[in-house]
Amino acid sequence: MLKRLRENKSAQGTLLASPTLLWMIGLLIIPLILTLIISFGKRSPDGDVIYTFTLDNYIRLIGYSTDCDNGQASCFDPLYMQILWRSLTLAFNTTVLVISLAYPLAYFIARAHPKRRNTFLFMVLIPLWTNFVIRVYAWMMLLRTQGVINLVLGWFAGLLNIPFTPLEMLYTPGAVLVGMVYEFLPFMILPIYTSLEKIDNSLYEAAADLGANGIKTFGRVTLPLSMPGVVAGTILVFIPVMGTFIVSDILGGRQVILVGNLIQRQFLDARDPTFGSAASLILMIMTLIVTYFYTRKFGFGEEIIVA
Amino acid sequence: MNPHRRHPLIFSSAMLVYLFLYAPILVLILFSFNASRANITFEGFIPAFSDRVVMDGSLVKSGPCGPFYWFCELSKNEDVAEAAGNTLTIAFISTIISTIIGTMAALSLQRYEFKLKPFSQLSLYIPIVIPEIVMGIGILTLFSQLFAVLNGALGLTGDSRLSMGLGTVIVSHIAFSVPFVTLVVQARLQGFDKSYEEAAMDLGANEWTTFRRVTFPMILPGILSGGLLAFTLSLDDFVITFFTNGPGSTTLPIYVYGLLRRIITPQVNALSTVWILTVFSVVLLLQILQNREPKQHG
Numbered sequence: 001m002l003k004r005l006r007e008n009k010s011a012q013g014t015l016l017a018s019p020t021l022l023w024m025i026g027l028l029i030i031p032l033i034l035t036l037i038i039s040f041g042k043r044s045p046d047g048d049v050i051y052t053f054t055l056d057n058y059i060r061l062i063g064y065s066t067d068c069d070n071g072q073a074s075c076f077d078p079l080y081m082q083i084l085w086r087s088l089t090l091a092f093n094t095t096v097l098v099i100s101l102a103y104p105l106a107y108f109i110a111r112a113h114p115k116r117r118n119t120f121l122f123m124v125l126i127p128l129w130t131n132f133v134i135r136v137y138a139w140m141m142l143l144r145t146q147g148v149i150n151l152v153l154g155w156f157a158g159l160l161n162i163p164f165t166p167l168e169m170l171y172t173p174g175a176v177l178v179g180m181v182y183e184f185l186p187f188m189i190l191p192i193y194t195s196l197e198k199i200d201n202s203l204y205e206a207a208a209d210l211g212a213n214g215i216k217t218f219g220r221v222t223l224p225l226s227m228p229g230v231v232a233g234t235i236l237v238f239i240p241v242m243g244t245f246i247v248s249d250i251l252g253g254r255q256v257i258l259v260g261n262l263i264q265r266q267f268l269d270a271r272d273p274t275f276g277s278a279a280s281l282i283l284m285i286m287t288l289i290v291t292y293f294y295t296r297k298f299g300f301g302e303e304i305i306v307a
Numbered sequence: 308m309n310p311h312r313r314h315p316l317i318f319s320s321a322m323l324v325y326l327f328l329y330a331p332i333l334v335l336i337l338f339s340f341n342a343s344r345a346n347i348t349f350e351g352f353i354p355a356f357s358d359r360v361v362m363d364g365s366l367v368k369s370g371p372c373g374p375f376y377w378f379c380e381l382s383k384n385e386d387v388a389e390a391a392g393n394t395l396t397i398a399f400i401s402t403i404i405s406t407i408i409g410t411m412a413a414l415s416l417q418r419y420e421f422k423l424k425p426f427s428q429l430s431l432y433i434p435i436v437i438p439e440i441v442m443g444i445g446i447l448t449l450f451s452q453l454f455a456v457l458n459g460a461l462g463l464t465g466d467s468r469l470s471m472g473l474g475t476v477i478v479s480h481i482a483f484s485v486p487f488v489t490l491v492v493q494a495r496l497q498g499f500d501k502s503y504e505e506a507a508m509d510l511g512a513n514e515w516t517t518f519r520r521v522t523f524p525m526i527l528p529g530i531l532s533g534g535l536l537a538f539t540l541s542l543d544d545f546v547i548t549f550f551t552n553g554p555g556s557t558t559l560p561i562y563v564y565g566l567l568r569r570i571i572t573p574q575v576n577a578l579s580t581v582w583i584l585t586v587f588s589v590v591l592l593l594q595i596l597q598n599r600e601p602k603q604h605g
Contacts, residue, residue, distance in 0.1 A: 013419025017427050020412035020485050024430040027482035031445025038448060049452075101324050108321035122594055127328045129586040132545055133560045134579045137567055138331035141338060146347050148334050185328065214314075235435070243438025246545060250567055260440050267444055267550070276444060284441045291436050 032284075039278035047271035057278035080262070080279070087259040088286065090173075091241040094180040098237050099230060101181065102188035106229070107222075109189075110196035121193065128186035136250045139179045143169040143251065171253035179247040184240065188233035195229030196222070231298040239287050259283050332583060339576035340374050342367050346573050377577035387578060389555075390562040393473065397548075397558060398541040401480035406534040408481075409488030410526075416489070417496040431486040439483075443550035446479050450551065471553030479551045480544065484537035491536060495529025535593070 005011055039057055042050040061080045068075035109120040127135070142148050150166040157164035169175055199222065207217040245260030252258075259279060266276025343350035344365040353376050355369035360376070362368065372379035381387060415421075416428055434442060454469040463469065503525070507517040545560040552561060559582070566575050 009419055010421040013415045013421035014423060016411045016415035016419070017421075017423070019408035020489060021423065021427050021430070023408070023482050023485055024427070024433070027446055027449070027479060028430065028433050028442065031442065031449045034448050034452065035441070035445045101327070104317055104320040105324040108317050111317075118594065122590065123325065124328070125590055126583075126587055127332060129539060129543070129590060130332060130583050131560055131563070131579075132543055133563045133567070134335070134582060135331065137563065137571075137575065137579065138335040140567070141334055142331055144347065151348070182327070182331065185324075239436065239438055243440040244546075245440065246564065260438075263440055263444060267447065273444075273448060277448070280441045280444050284437050287438055288436065 035277045035280055038274050039281050041274045043272045043274050047273075049273055057275045058282075060275065061278055061282060083257055083259055083262055084282065084286070086256075087242055087283075090177065090180065090258065091238050093177060094184065094241045095234055095238045097177070097181045098185050098188045099233070102185055102192055102233065103226075103230075106189050106192035106196055106226075109193050110199075117197075121190075124186050124189050124193075132183060133246060135183055136179055136247055139175070139182060140170065140250055143175050143178070145170065170251065171255050173252070173256050175251040176248050176256045176258075179251045180241050180244070183244075183247060184237040187236040187240075188230075191232040191236065192226055192229040195226045195232075199225050227298055231295065234294065235291060238290065242287050243283060335576055336580045336583065339377055339573055339580040341377075341573040341576070344572055346571055346576070377573040378581070380572075380574050381577045381581070384574070386557075386562060387559075390557050390559045393556055394542060394558040394560075397473065397476050397480055397556075398538050401477050401484055401541050402534055402538040404477075405481045405484035405488050405537045406530060409485045409533060409537075410492050410530050412485070412489045413492035413496060417493055431489055434483045434486050439546040442483065443547045446475075446482070446547065447550040450475050471551060471556070473556045475551045475553065476548055476556050476558070479547050480541045483544070483547060484540050487536050487540065488530075488533035491533035492526060492529045495526050499525060 005015070037051070038049055040053050040055070042052050042054060042056065044050050063077045063079065063081055065075055065077060105124070109117055109124075112120055144150075145166045145168060147170070149169065154164045154166065203221050203225075204217060207221050212220065243260050245258065245264045248256045248258045248261055249264075259282075263276045263279050263283070266272045266279065270276075338346060338349060340352050341349055342353045344362075344367065350366060353367050353369065353374045356371065356373040357369040358371060360367065360370040367376050370376045370379070412427065416424060450471060454471075457463070458468045499522075503521050504517050507521045508514075512520065543560070544558075545564065548558050548561055549564075552558065557565075559578075563575060563578065
């Protein structure tokens with residue numbers, strides 16, 4: 001049998017890949033199928049799952065209800081649609097802000113002297129390696145009414161003799177946006193840097209020889225060649241922002257409910273896994289659609305694994 | 308033309324982004340020396356050493372550790388010690404397993420043709436393109452349904468029942484690490500010159516010797532960076548751990564999250580400071596080691 005295996009290349013390949021394949025099927029594909037099955041199920045009074053086939057959870061997500069206050073047969077409540085829309089716009093805004101912050105820094109590092117590049121890159125890695133939860137906590141300290149930002153603002157106002165009332169920043173949508181931008185910024189810097197660094201210096205020289213000025217060189221050479229990095233970074237930022245619940249939980253309090261919070265609560269507080277599964281599948285479909293159209297237009301860069 | 312010239316606008320915006328990245332971390336570290344228990348504003352450092360801890364309202368006046376009061380409190384905290392132990396156990400075991408099986412998968416996908424190959428390759432992209440919470444609740448559902456069935460079938464009751472714990476966390480961490488290890492090692496194998504292996508075979512080495520003496524040393528940097536990536540992903544993970552942990556398998560991120568929803572003393576800051584400094588020294592050490600290696604091209 002060993003001898004047969006030695007000659008059978010296809011069996012060898014399957015055997016080598018089999019542990020990973022087993023994990024991918026057992027812990028990714030089967031759970032996804034299970035989520036799909038449960039999303040069509042019903043919640044039993046004690047919070048368990050009753051396996052059946054009903055579209056109730058999806059109808060509830062869209063906002064239709066047959067259990068209305070004013071005695072009508074059906075009514076419409078856009079609550080969950082608003083949550084989905086809020087998550088989508090937040091992910092979009094975060095991505096745009098992150099690109100605008102990450103690009104200049106990545107460009108700066110890529111154009112720095114090769115000897116110093118590693119140090120500058122290292123300085124991006126440190127905050128990335130500082131734990132995710134710890135980074136949210138840092139912003140909680142900064143944004144509090146008696147926090148550091150208000151302290152600094154108050155100090156400046158004092159210098160300029162302007163009356164100052166501390167701003168209410170924590171537990172607002174703005175706080176969640178800042179937290180998200182901070183959390184995911186390094187994931188954009190690294191891929192953009194990787195694609196910028198690959199650009200051959202002779203291209204810049206050629207552009208200069210042909211009479212292009214700085215802005216034109218950037219628009220015609222740098223930007224198009226760095227697009228794979230921007231695309232990879234966008235995937236690495238947009239998708240996690242859509243599903244994260246810690247940032248909104250800690251910095252948004254009860255004010256900012258995202259689809260991640262909705263799902264988490266169904267599994268822990270509200271104990272309705274069937275509704276949570278339906279919301280989770282809708283979230284997955286939304287991110288897949290966005291990723292599909294985005295990568296179809298710009299391609300799926302290999303930069304994605306660098307970060 | 309100097310290719311490394313700096314545009315002042317680029318330079319200043321880059322410095323501002325660095326400020327944005329570091330200001331929160333520096334504030335966090337400063338507050339771990341806060342004299343105030345309430346930890347809302349910075350009330351100054353703890354000024355003096357004394358045999359016993361002296362408190363004035365919510366202010367710590369002095370103690371055996373002086374300004375490092377919160378670090379001493381942290382070192383006495385058994386919950387933190389347990390969480391730190393769990394975090395490292397999970398990271399080490401999941402890294403070792405995912406590095407081994409991920410490297411095997413990379414070799415297989417790069418070198419062999421087999422029926423399940425396109426499917427295997429595609430499945431590796433799933434954790435990248437779906438939000439972590441989707442994976443987390445899927446795994447939670449799988450384990451809770453599986454354990455319910457098994458406990459019923461085997462008639463397990465009380466403490467012998469199967470439940471969430473270190474095992475489920477480790478298995479789940481392997482699931483999200485393996486794709487990254489595989490993709491990193493695969494990238495390394497793609498730039499691999501096969502003529503070295505052919506030369507070894509021509510000189511009479513068999514396949515195993517060729518792998519051990521030629522292929523493995525050449526892809527080792529890829530395996531190590533894949534392993535390092537798996538380790539950091541595991542250390543940093545919150546979402547998957549949140550849904551798969553159970554009694555006795557709390558990790559540091561989960562522990563800190565629990566504290567953030569209750570009362571926060573500067574002890575959390577002390578914990579963060581220790582974490583940041585540990586990461587900083589490890590990354591610095593790796594950076595130095597990496598720079599000592601001769602540069603490889605291509």
